[in-house]
Amino acid sequence: MRMPSRREVLAGLAGAAMPRVANPIVVGFLYNGPKNDLGYNQSHVEGRQALGSLPWVRAVEEANVPETVAAEESMRDMIFQDRATAIFATSFGYYDPFTVDMARENPGVQFFHCGGLYEEGKHPKNIGIYFGFIDEVEYLSGMLAGLATRTNKLGFVAAKPIPQVLRNINSFTLGARSVNPKATTKVVFTGDWVLPVREAEASSSLVDQGIDVLTGHTGSPRVIVQTAERRGVYGCGYQFNQSSMAPHGFLTGAEWAWGTVYVRIAQMLHQGRSVTNGAIPRRLAGTLRDEFCKLSPYGPAVTESWRARVASAKAAILDGSLEIYRGPLRTNNGGIAIPAGKVLKIEDVELDRMDWLVEGVDGRAGG
Amino acid sequence: MTRTEAILVPLSAILAAMLVFGIFVATLGVNPLLVYGSIYKAAFGSWYSWQNTLVRASPLLLTGLCTAIPARAGIIVIGNEGAVVVGGLGAVVGGLATLSFPPFLSLTVMVLCAMLCGGLWIAFCVVLQHYRGVNAVISGLLLSYLAIALMNQLIEGPLRDPSSLNSPATYPLTPDHRLGYFSGTHIHHGLIFGIVACLAAWFLIQRTTFGFAMKVCGGNVRAAQLSGLPVGKLVAMAGFLGGASAGIAGMIEVAAVHGRANESLNAGYGYVGILVAFLARQSPLGVILISLLMGGLLASGGMLQRAHDLPDATIAVLEGILFLFILLSDTLYGRFRFPWVRSGETKADAVAV
Numbered sequence: 001m002r003m004p005s006r007r008e009v010l011a012g013l014a015g016a017a018m019p020r021v022a023n024p025i026v027v028g029f030l031y032n033g034p035k036n037d038l039g040y041n042q043s044h045v046e047g048r049q050a051l052g053s054l055p056w057v058r059a060v061e062e063a064n065v066p067e068t069v070a071a072e073e074s075m076r077d078m079i080f081q082d083r084a085t086a087i088f089a090t091s092f093g094y095y096d097p098f099t100v101d102m103a104r105e106n107p108g109v110q111f112f113h114c115g116g117l118y119e120e121g122k123h124p125k126n127i128g129i130y131f132g133f134i135d136e137v138e139y140l141s142g143m144l145a146g147l148a149t150r151t152n153k154l155g156f157v158a159a160k161p162i163p164q165v166l167r168n169i170n171s172f173t174l175g176a177r178s179v180n181p182k183a184t185t186k187v188v189f190t191g192d193w194v195l196p197v198r199e200a201e202a203s204s205s206l207v208d209q210g211i212d213v214l215t216g217h218t219g220s221p222r223v224i225v226q227t228a229e230r231r232g233v234y235g236c237g238y239q240f241n242q243s244s245m246a247p248h249g250f251l252t253g254a255e256w257a258w259g260t261v262y263v264r265i266a267q268m269l270h271q272g273r274s275v276t277n278g279a280i281p282r283r284l285a286g287t288l289r290d291e292f293c294k295l296s297p298y299g300p301a302v303t304e305s306w307r308a309r310v311a312s313a314k315a316a317i318l319d320g321s322l323e324i325y326r327g328p329l330r331t332n333n334g335g336i337a338i339p340a341g342k343v344l345k346i347e348d349v350e351l352d353r354m355d356w357l358v359e360g361v362d363g364r365a366g367g
Numbered sequence: 368m369t370r371t372e373a374i375l376v377p378l379s380a381i382l383a384a385m386l387v388f389g390i391f392v393a394t395l396g397v398n399p400l401l402v403y404g405s406i407y408k409a410a411f412g413s414w415y416s417w418q419n420t421l422v423r424a425s426p427l428l429l430t431g432l433c434t435a436i437p438a439r440a441g442i443i444v445i446g447n448e449g450a451v452v453v454g455g456l457g458a459v460v461g462g463l464a465t466l467s468f469p470p471f472l473s474l475t476v477m478v479l480c481a482m483l484c485g486g487l488w489i490a491f492c493v494v495l496q497h498y499r500g501v502n503a504v505i506s507g508l509l510l511s512y513l514a515i516a517l518m519n520q521l522i523e524g525p526l527r528d529p530s531s532l533n534s535p536a537t538y539p540l541t542p543d544h545r546l547g548y549f550s551g552t553h554i555h556h557g558l559i560f561g562i563v564a565c566l567a568a569w570f571l572i573q574r575t576t577f578g579f580a581m582k583v584c585g586g587n588v589r590a591a592q593l594s595g596l597p598v599g600k601l602v603a604m605a606g607f608l609g610g611a612s613a614g615i616a617g618m619i620e621v622a623a624v625h626g627r628a629n630e631s632l633n634a635g636y637g638y639v640g641i642l643v644a645f646l647a648r649q650s651p652l653g654v655i656l657i658s659l660l661m662g663g664l665l666a667s668g669g670m671l672q673r674a675h676d677l678p679d680a681t682i683a684v685l686e687g688i689l690f691l692f693i694l695l696s697d698t699l700y701g702r703f704r705f706p707w708v709r710s711g712e713t714k715a716d717a718v719a720v
Contacts, residue, residue, distance in 0.1 A: 063679035
C-alpha cells in the first residue's frame with residue numbers, strides 16, 4: 001500500500017473537518033472489480049475519492065458488481081435506498097442494456113457512463129458519456145521504453161484485440177520508435193481482462209525471448225510490471241500508478257485521472273445542471289491536455305536526459321505541434337494505415353474503429 | 368438420518384456459520400446484529416427487496432440443478448459454468464437463425480438449442496467418467512475453460528456484430544423475440560423456467576421409474592448393474608438433464624437480460640450453482656429454497672458495502688463459511704455421541720452390560 005502524500009493527508013483532514021451539509025447530493029459508483037486492483041477499478045475509486053473535498057456530495061459505492069442484472073439491481077438500490085440522484089457506471093459492460101434501461105426507468109436521475117456508445121433518439125436523454133483519450137500518454141510512456149531498451153525489443157501483454165487496446169499498442173510503439181527506430185513491440189493477447197496467471201506466464205515468456213521492457217493493457221497490468229521487476233527488466237504501467245510493484249525497474253506508465261471528471265460533473269450537478277436539459281454535455285471527453293489522464297511518476301532508472309526528451313515531447317503535444325497519428329504510417333503487414341499528408345486528431349472517430357497494428361509491432365490484430 | 372435430523376442438522380450448521388461470520392464481522396468493527404438486520408432488510412424485508420432476491424435467484428435455480436440431478440445418479444458435476452456458456456451460445460445461434468419466425472416459435476427454438484448444447488456438454492463429461500474413467504469433476508472444470516475460450520472465439524470472430532467495437536458481442540435479437548417481465552415488477556420470465564425445472568426434476572426423481580433407476584445407480588453402481596439397469600444410459604441422461612438446465616440459464620441470460628451473447632455469459636452463475644446444489648443436499652426442492660437464500664445474500668452484498676462500509680468480498684466470505692459448515696455437518700454426522708442423548712444404540716449397550 002502506498003503511503004498518502006502530505007498533501008493528500010491534509011486534504012483528507014480538511015474534508016473530515018468540514019461540516020457535511022444537511023442535504024448532500026448523493027451519487028452512486030459501480031465498479032466491476034475490487035477497489036484495490038491497482039488497475040482500472042482503482043483508478044475510478046481514486047477519482048471518486050477526489051469528491052471527498054466537496055462537502056455537499058455524498059458518494060456511495062459498490063465494488064465487484066458483475067455486468068449482469070446485478071448491475072441494474074445495484075443502481076436501483078442506490079436510487080431507492082440511498083436516494084442517489086446521479087449514478088456513475090464505470091465499466092464498459094454496464095452500458096447496454098443496464099444503464100440504458102435504468103435511465104429509462106428513472107428519468108429524474110442522471111446517469112454517467114464511462115465510454116458507452118450513445119445513440120441519439122434511441123437512448124434516453126438522461127445519460128451522459130465520459131471518457132478519456134490516453135494514446136498520447138502511452139506515446140510518452142513508449143518513448144521512455146524506447147530509450148531504456150538495450151535489446152530494442154519491447155513486450156506488450158494485452159487482453160483482447162479491440163480498438164481501445166490496439167490504439168494503446170500502436171501509440172506505445174510509435175512513441176518508442178520516435179526515439180529509437182530499431183525498437184519493435186511484441187504483442188501477446190491473453191484473451192480476457194483479468195487473468196493474472198496467464199499475464200505472468202506471457203510476461204515471463206516475453207522476457208525469455210530477449211525483451212527488456214514490458215508493459216500491457218489488461219484490467220490491471222500489476223502482474224506484468226511485477227514480473228518485469230522479478231525478471232530484472234524494465235516495466236511501464238497502465239490504468240493506475242503501479243510503481244509500487246517495481247521499485248527498481250519501473251519507468252513510468254499511462255494512468256487515468258478520473259478525479260478531474262468526477263469533480264467537474266459534481267460541480268455541474270451542484271449548480272442544478274443536468275444532462276437531460278443539455279446543461280451538462282452529453283459527451284465529456286478529454287485528453288492529456290484536459291487532465292483526464294496523466295503520466296505516472298518516473299522510476300529511479302529514468303535519467304535526466306530521458307526526462308528532458310519526454311518533457312519536450314509532452315510540451316509539443318500540449319501546444320498541438322506533435323500529433324501522434326500523422327501519416328504516412330504503415331501497418332505491420334505492409335498496408336497503409338494512414339496515408340502521407342493525413343493527420344488523424346486523437347479525437348477522430350476513425351481511430352475508434354482501429355483494426356490495424358502499426359509497423360514495428362510483432363503480432364496480429366485479428367482475433 | 369431421521370426426518371427431524373434432516374432439517375435440524377443443516378439448520379444448526381447454518382446457525383453455527385452465522386455465529387462464525389458474526390465474529391468475523393465484529394473483528395472488522397461492525398455490529399453483527401446490524402449486519403444481519405441489513406441482510407434481512409435488503410433480501411427479504413419488502414416486496415422491493417424480494418424482487419431483487421428473485422431476480423438473482425432465477426439463474427441459480429437452473430445452475431443448481433446442473434449439479435443436483437447428476438449427483439442423484441452418483442456423479443459430481445461442477446462444469447455448470449461451461450454448460451451455461453454453451454447454452455447461451457446455442458440459444459443465440461438458434462435465436463438469430465429464427466428471427467423471421469413468430470416470437471413464440473423462435474423462443475422455443477432457443478430453449479431447445481440451449482438445452483441441447485448444455486445437455487450434450489455435461490453428458491459428455493459424465494460419459495467420459497462412466498466409460499473412460501475420466502473424473503467428471505476434473506473434466507467438467509476444464510471443459511468450462513474450453514467453453515469460455517469457445518465463447519470468446521465466437522463472439523470475437525464469426526458471430527461478432529461489427530458495430531460492437533470495444534465490447535465484442537453477437538448481433539442482437541429483436542425486442543419482440545426476447546423474454547419479457549412480469550408486469551409491474553423487474554422480474555423477468557426466466558424465473559418461471561427455473562421453478563418449473565426444479566419441480567419437474569423433483570417429480571422425475573421422486574415419482575418416476577426413471578428417477579428411481581437413477582437413484583439406484585447413484586446408490587450402488589454394482590447393484591444397479593446386477594439388476595440389469597442400463598447404467599451408462601441412465602447416468603448420461605442424468606448428465607444431459609443437468610446440463611440442459613444450466614443451458615436454459617444461459618438462454619435466459621441471452622433472451623431476457625442481454626438480448627445478445629457477450630462475455631457476460633460467463634458471470635459465475637455456474638459456480639454459485641454448485642454451492643446451491645450442495646447446500647440443498649442435491650434435492651431439487653431444496654434447490655428452490657437455497658437459491659432464494661443465495662439470491663437474498665447476493666442482493667444484500669451491495670447494502671453491506673454501502674451501509675456498513677464492509678469490503679465487497681464480505682458476502683463471499685459468508686457463502687464460504689456456510690458451504691464449509693454444511694459440508695462439515697455432513698461429514699461429521701454420526702461421529703459424535705452426546706452424553707445427554709439416549710439413542711437406541713446406547714440403550715442396547717446398557718442392556719448387554
